Amino acid sequence: MVAVSAPVSPDEGLTAAQLADRHGLTVSGARPSLVEYVRQLWDRRHFILAFSRAKLTAQYSQAKLGQLWQVATPLLNAAVYFFIFGVILNASRGMPKDVYIPFLVTGVFVFTFTQSSVMAGVRAISGNLGLVRALHFPRASLPISFALQQLQQLLFSMVVLFAVAIGFGHYPDMSWALIVPVLILQFLFNTGLALIMARAGAKTPDLAQLMPFVMRTWMYASGVMFSIPIMLADKPQWLATVLQWNPAAIYMDLMRFALIDEYGAENLPDHVWAAAGGWAALFALGGFVYFWKAEERYGRG
Amino acid sequence: MAEDTRDAQSLTGTDDARIPTVIADELHIVYRVNGAKTGKGSATAALSRILKRGSDDAARGVRKVHAVKGVSFVAYKGEAVGLIGSNGSGKSTLLRAIAGLLPAESGRVYTHGQPSLLGVNAALMNDLTGERNVILGGLAMGMSREQIRERYQEIVDFSGINEKGDFITLPMRTYSSGMAARLRFSIAAAKDHDVLMIDEALATGDRKFQKRSEERIRELRKEAGTVFLVSHNNKSIRDTCNRVLWLERGELRMDGPTDEVIKEYEKFTGK
Numbered sequence: 001m002v003a004v005s006a007p008v009s010p011d012e013g014l015t016a017a018q019l020a021d022r023h024g025l026t027v028s029g030a031r032p033s034l035v036e037y038v039r040q041l042w043d044r045r046h047f048i049l050a051f052s053r054a055k056l057t058a059q060y061s062q063a064k065l066g067q068l069w070q071v072a073t074p075l076l077n078a079a080v081y082f083f084i085f086g087v088i089l090n091a092s093r094g095m096p097k098d099v100y101i102p103f104l105v106t107g108v109f110v111f112t113f114t115q116s117s118v119m120a121g122v123r124a125i126s127g128n129l130g131l132v133r134a135l136h137f138p139r140a141s142l143p144i145s146f147a148l149q150q151l152q153q154l155l156f157s158m159v160v161l162f163a164v165a166i167g168f169g170h171y172p173d174m175s176w177a178l179i180v181p182v183l184i185l186q187f188l189f190n191t192g193l194a195l196i197m198a199r200a201g202a203k204t205p206d207l208a209q210l211m212p213f214v215m216r217t218w219m220y221a222s223g224v225m226f227s228i229p230i231m232l233a234d235k236p237q238w239l240a241t242v243l244q245w246n247p248a249a250i251y252m253d254l255m256r257f258a259l260i261d262e263y264g265a266e267n268l269p270d271h272v273w274a275a276a277g278g279w280a281a282l283f284a285l286g287g288f289v290y291f292w293k294a295e296e297r298y299g300r301g
Numbered sequence: 302m303a304e305d306t307r308d309a310q311s312l313t314g315t316d317d318a319r320i321p322t323v324i325a326d327e328l329h330i331v332y333r334v335n336g337a338k339t340g341k342g343s344a345t346a347a348l349s350r351i352l353k354r355g356s357d358d359a360a361r362g363v364r365k366v367h368a369v370k371g372v373s374f375v376a377y378k379g380e381a382v383g384l385i386g387s388n389g390s391g392k393s394t395l396l397r398a399i400a401g402l403l404p405a406e407s408g409r410v411y412t413h414g415q416p417s418l419l420g421v422n423a424a425l426m427n428d429l430t431g432e433r434n435v436i437l438g439g440l441a442m443g444m445s446r447e448q449i450r451e452r453y454q455e456i457v458d459f460s461g462i463n464e465k466g467d468f469i470t471l472p473m474r475t476y477s478s479g480m481a482a483r484l485r486f487s488i489a490a491a492k493d494h495d496v497l498m499i500d501e502a503l504a505t506g507d508r509k510f511q512k513r514s515e516e517r518i519r520e521l522r523k524e525a526g527t528v529f530l531v532s533h534n535n536k537s538i539r540d541t542c543n544r545v546l547w548l549e550r551g552e553l554r555m556d557g558p559t560d561e562v563i564k565e566y567e568k569f570t571g572k
Contacts, residue, residue, distance in 0.1 A: 047443075
């Protein structure tokens with residue numbers, strides 16, 4: 001090697017990749033590892049919480065009654081379902097009124113929790129493209145934040161639910177403590193579902209149009225306003241079993257079991273807690289990994 | 302073009318001390334637009350699109366927009382790089398790709414640290430008070446709660462929102478458009494960045510605020526390693542940048558020292 005007059009930069013003649021490597025540059029917008037992703041998400045926990053609370057507050061900020069609607073909306077919802085199914089269609093089928101009304105209201109609220117998480121999940125990415133294209137954050141923050149918003153909404157509904165239960169003579173007892181694990185498991189399940197729907201909705205925004213029909217079918221099939229074993233007594237046994245084992249029905253039945261004194265264990269399928277935990281774990285973990293797999297592609301198009 | 306690049310590099314001084322902060326390597330960005338092929342939004346058109354599924358994108362009526370076509374450059378620490386070009390030449394797209402916000406079709410962008418776009422508009426909510434938006438915007442940019450608490454007063458003072466009464470506790474939808482723009486800029490400019498990207502729109506608010514924000518940009522430039530500025534205002538490019546990339550139809554047409562490139566660009570645009 002002959003020394004040249006001007007010192008040649010060591011970077012001379014390197015390809016872009018080599019140059020980047022030499023100076024420790026990293027690929028912009030690359031997907032982090034799963035562990036790193038979880039860490040990033042943890043760092044953004046304050047944003048996730050603040051975003052969900054902000055969405056919840058913004059929802060009713062223009063209404064005259066303001067945050068009162070957080071409670072009034074579920075109350076009106078329950079009243080409508082009671083009027084249609086309890087009074088007109090008489091779907092109670094042998095359940096006394098003081099059991100049927102809390103049964104119905106619990107079903108409506110618990111199912112709405114899952115339903116609205118799914119609907120919010122579908123639009124989590126596709127409805128927030130501006131945010132996704134302007135700022136850096138793990139994209140899973142959005143569906144998780146929306147699921148969290150629904151959880152906070154449900155907590156308002158629970159106030160109504162407690163009032164209804166007590167109003168019909170079901171006073172708080174030890175079994176009410178079960179509400180907490182049920183809510184946690186259902187929240188995990190919903191979050192997983194929201195993550196899955198968020199990825200699907202980012203690719204196919206049409207799902208936002210389709211999902212209301214899917215959700216309505218699911219609602220009617222899950223025994224929100226009737227007891228599955230009683231309603232399907234003359235149908236083949238396997239049909240009732242399948243319907244009872246679906247996650248929405250399981251979380252609803254567990255919540256009823258916790259709240260309503262006369263709604264005993266005989267209404268629950270076998271191994272119900274294992275099923276509730278299994279669904280939660282399967283969807284939470286599976287949904288998270290599924291969402292993470294497309295992390296670098298959100299915001300395209 | 303290669304010569305131009307070298308010229309620009311020599312501007313920043315000694316060769317050995319130059320540390321690359323952004324490397325773009327044959328970068329291509331393609332947007333896909335659903336159902337824009339025929340311009341007919343009718344149901345039958347949509348149906349026939351779905352039936353033609355399975356074949357390539359073109360047959361299904363997905364239109365491709367090739368916004369950035371094979372751009373390569375290396376930006377170094379301490380540089381302020383201006384991006385110029387006519388409307389739709391791919392400037393903002395390139396900026397987003399460098400920030401890692403738009404996935405590349407092919408090619409790569411390597412960066413030092415996490416480049417950030419100056420702007421938080423999308424994270425803010427009109428129905429919330431200015432106060433809550435400051436916190437929400439800060440968190441969205443990745444600041445910690447403590448950092449926001451520290452800077453909160455600074456942000457509010459800088460925006461000048463409270464000069465005419467206690468507006469920060471009112472919902473943002475009650476602000477005039479100028480006030481809202483000022484608050485947005487103040488939130489966005491509160492964070493320090495490694496590689497900072499600014500997309501036009503510096504000229505918000507009244508004259509007094511414009512001066513204040515230009516000053517703040519200069520400060521940010523000093524703190525940041527590298528600054529990218531997209532602007533149609535040749536004067537502001539001249540004032541702030543020492544190197545300019547000229548994009549036209551998604552291709553890098555020229556890359557070099559500010560004066561040379563702007564002179565060519567002005568010739569091209571017939572000014």
